[in-house]
Amino acid sequence: MSDTHIIRKVRETGVIVDLWKDFDGWTVHCSKHGRVCSWPTQKEALAFLPYPSEWCDECCQDVLNREVA
Numbered sequence: 001m002s003d004t005h006i007i008r009k010v011r012e013t014g015v016i017v018d019l020w021k022d023f024d025g026w027t028v029h030c031s032k033h034g035r036v037c038s039w040p041t042q043k044e045a046l047a048f049l050p051y052p053s054e055w056c057d058e059c060c061q062d063v064l065n066r067e068v069a
């Protein structure tokens with residue numbers, strides 16, 4: 001198991017997200033919507049990884065819709 005590629009199912013939206021080391025930082029990826037976002041450090045990327053609504057527009061919409069419903 002590599003520590004430079006992390007895959008998780010997040011509780012917030014129930015989607016699978018992953019994180020890997022990139023050329024210039026750490027990239028998080030929403031496997032459901034295909035969105036990616038990068039942070040300069042693994043610490044920051046790990047902090048945001050469980051909350052795709054912070055970096056994936058579609059996950060954000062899902063969370064907003066759920067709160068309205």
Ligand SMILES: [Zn+2]
Nearest residue numbers: 030033056059
């Ligand atoms: Zn998403």
